[in-house]
Amino acid sequence: MGVCNMMFPRCLQGFELQLCRNTCLDGVRYSCNGEGRDYLESLCMKLPDEECLPAIESPVQPCGEHEFSCGDGQCIPGLGVCNNKYECLSGADEEECDVKCSAEVPAECAEFIPYTTYPNKLFNLTTEDEYGNFSASIEFILRNNCTDVDEYWATWGVCNMMFPRCLQGFELQLCRNTCLDGVRYSCNGEGRDYLESLCMKLPDEECLPAIESPVQPCGEHEFSCGDGQCIPGLGVCNNKYECLSGADEKECDVKCSAEVPAECAEFIPYTTYPNKLFNLTTEDEYGNFSASIEFILRNNCTDVDEYWATWGVCNMMFPRCLQGFELQLCRNTCLDGVRYSCNGEGRDYLESLCMKLPDEECLPAIESPVPHCADHEFYCGDGQCIPDVKLCDGVFDCCDFSDESQCSTVCSDNVLQECSPFVSYTTHPNTMFGLNSTDEYETFAASIKTVLQNNCSGFDYSHSARGVCLMMYPLCLLGHEVPLCRHVCLDGVRGICHGEGRDYLESLCMKLPEQDCLPVIDSPAHYCGDHEFSCGDGQCIETLAVCDYKFDCLNGQDEVNCLEVCNNNIPFECSDVIPYSSHSNQLFNLNNSMQYANFSSSIQVAFSNCSVDPYLLRWGVCNILYPRCLLDFELYLCRSTCLDFVNVSCNGTSTGYLQDICMQLPDKDCISEPIEYDYFLIP
CATH class of the missing domain: 1.10.2000.10 (Frizzled cysteine-rich domain)
Structure with missing residues (x-):
């Protein structure tokens, strides 16, 4: 390709277009590493460096997923093919259509x-x-x-x-x-x-x-291409066509670049050039600016937190490029960072730099150097918080991708079916017991089960299954391997095996570590209380926290196997009565807000002849309208509870219409008594 372009200048719209000098030199240095390079470079030096065929034809330029290769190194959006417009210099985009x-x-x-x-x-x-x-x-x-x-x-x-x-x-x-x-x-x-x-x-x-499909929304950190396709938000205006429609590269105020120094790449995925605020245009100017701040931090400040000082300097020098917009660090966030990182006489100068930053349309304080993620959440490094169990699971959940960087292990949910209630994420292989394949895991589990059944007395496999699973599958938590603790394993063996098989099982336990391991919260004797959900590893949470799109269990079990019927999209007047409901009321065929409103009105009209306390009326109507979503099951009001409520509210003279409604409710697997018991006492 290079020789052809050197010998034959491109003829474009009546003009001669020579190969560019730099493009030729790049090609030679890429293609030739021997002693012939000097001669080839001398030929390149005869080529022009202006008004020439640009470096888009470099031999190291691949085309992206939704791009079309023109055959000469140039890439164009896939939608530019066969659209009656020549966008390839070679014209290949309009051939063979x-x-x-x-x-x-x-x-x-x-x-x-x-x-x-x-x-x-x-x-x-x-x-x-x-x-x-x-x-x-x-x-x-x-x-x-x-x-x-x-x-x-x-x-x-x-x-x-x-x-x-x-x-x-x-x-x-x-x-x-x-x-x-x-x-x-x-x-x-x-x-x-x-x-x-x-x-x-x-x-x-x-x-x-x-x-x-018309029911396909895009996620929180995703960009809608306008035709149903969703891409990561950081894929917008980054000079790559990722939308089939090309919408991700349209209407961009600025272009994003990933050319950030290594020490800042951890914090800044994409930035804009140059930094007009501090007049930084060249690599030397960026370096001098950074060095001057670093000098002040080291010599004129005390108690500097180096990690957050680097974070602040990087965000000051490199405005964030997000969805084609330049996002500067906020003035207040910068000032907070300086006051957090510098307690000495150098603070005044650093604060004066902060004062040049904007206080609106800027990188908000969620990236303050004092992160406050909740329990069981991971801090992404740019202020975002995600559930712990999403760390190192092979999927990018953090906008800055930090959840999949520096992972000592990668988490997997590939466990035997009988172990899935106890272990959500594990690491492979199990080096302690030399288990690599599914067959080896199954054989190991079967051998222990045989010992338990034939050589132990007082055997209860419902408890031992949990122990065997945790022995085979170290938990993967925050990207680290957490095996079962040796003493927990030994306690479990002594609790379930009183026969001659104990020695063999104890020998297996002795291979487990006694530090950095899964603690006693996994004791098989731990039971959860009423209205609590067992996470399967000893942790208990409130039942209403199950399938609510938030990870409350350390192992993520509260959001596993959810039918996705729970939601808290409930009218304000019912929100204090019903915390979570299902998307539709199938019993009364209610599918949209209008149908709910009409049905609610008809019930309230029927109650108009009764002397009903307004709160109790609201309680009854809400419980009839919105099935309770509990543990991801649809839980209706019980028939008898509804009838009792109607009779008490209307003094035994209820209308047939209300009784007919109650009779449609189930008499099993239902809410058997009013949740709001303090307000409603049936004599």
């Missing part, structure tokens, strides 16, 4: 469809009028023959149905299943059949996948 892409999409669909193909052969749409009539007919059905239509997602579905996605020169239709899911989500009335018949014309292979 099955179809041509077009951005001529109506305004109401442009949000969803960046490029499409014409015409729509599937529905025989060729003219603007035909597209308009097709859209209007669907809109009429949605408005007149459907109930509970979500207009945003209905528009999304219609647009994707009418305008096949054009991706790298290929036509990508909406998937049949995605369309059907959208119809069932948006239309609950009699118009559904016709809409489903349209969906059935769509393909079920090589189509727009369900990542764009």
Whole structure:
């Protein structure tokens, strides 16, 4: 490639474009490490260094996941292929195109469809009028023959149905299943059949996948590409196209760069250049600025915390680049850091630097050098807190990626099924007992079980299973291996084995450590109280903390195997009565806020002829409307409790309507007595 570009200057729009001198030199130094380099470099030196073919053609430049390689080192967004515009210098982006892409999409669909193909052969749409009539007919059905239509997602579905996605020169239709899911989500009335018949014309292979389903939100630290795809927030405006639609590199005020000195890379994932606030443009100026502050900290301050001093200097020099915006350190955060790190006479100068920083639209005090993460949480280094069990699990949960750096081990949830109640995350392999494969773990467990069953008396496997599992699977906590303690193992053996097999089991225990190990909180004799949940490792938490999207168990068991039906999205008037409920009331077919409101009103009207204490009325209505979500189970009010409540509230003259409602409630696995017992006493 280099020789060709050297011999044949590029002809572009009537101008001669020579290979750049630096590009040629980079290529030579990359390709030639022997004694011939001097001659090749002498040829390169004859090339120009201005108005020349730039370094985008360097032989070490790979293209990204959603980028197209022009074949000469240049990379362009994938959506730039076959769009009737030459974006490759070589013109390769418009060659061998099955179809041509077009951005001529109506305004109401442009949000969803960046490029499409014409015409729509599937529905025989060729003219603007035909597209308009097709859209209007669907809109009429949605408005007149459907109930509970979500207009945003209905528009999304219609647009994707009418305008096949054009991706790298290929036509990508909406998937049949995605369309059907959208119809069932948006239309609950009699118009559904016709809409489903349209969906059935769509393909079920090589189509727009369900990542764009209308019920797919993006996460807290993710960026929505606008077409259903989600990418990490730090992937925005970083000069790489990660959205299929290219939305992550549009409308960027600044471009992000990861070129940060090693000592600051721990704190600053992406920054902007130059630092206009302190007039730092060159590497030397950055170095001198840093050295001057370091000199003051070392010579004019006392009691300096080096870690946080480095943190502060790095954040001062390198504004954070987040989603294409420059985010300076906040003035107050800087001042807090100086007062925390410097107690001597050098403080005045450092504070004067802080005063140049902004006090609005800046890096907030969550990154203060005095982190306050809750128990069982990990501090990410940029102020973010995540659950301990997410540390070193192979998934980036911290924005600065610190949860997966400096891990002595990587956590895994790959444990035998019988051990999953006791061990959520472990480390592999088990070097203490030489266990590497599933077969070896199973054989080890079976051998101990045989000893327990045949050579022990007073054997209770329900307790021994926990001990065997913790022996085989060291807990992985905060990225460190925490084996079972030797004395805990010995206590367990002596508690469950009184026969001749004890010696063998004790010999296994003696291989375990007696320091830096799992303490006695795992004792098998520890039982949790009423209304408590056992984490499986001896820890007990409140039952209402189970499946509430917060990790309260050290081992994360309170958020495992959740059906994701619990939520605290409950109207204010019921929030003090019902802490967690399920998403819908299936018993009374309540699915949206309007249905809940109508049902609530009908109950309150029925109670209008009764002399009911307002608080008790609210308690009763809320418990009927919102099934309690407890331990991730849907728990309705008991039939008898409801009837007693109605009879007491209405002095035995309740309406048939209220009694009919109560009779629909279950008489088993339900709330058998009022939670608010202090307010409601049935005689």
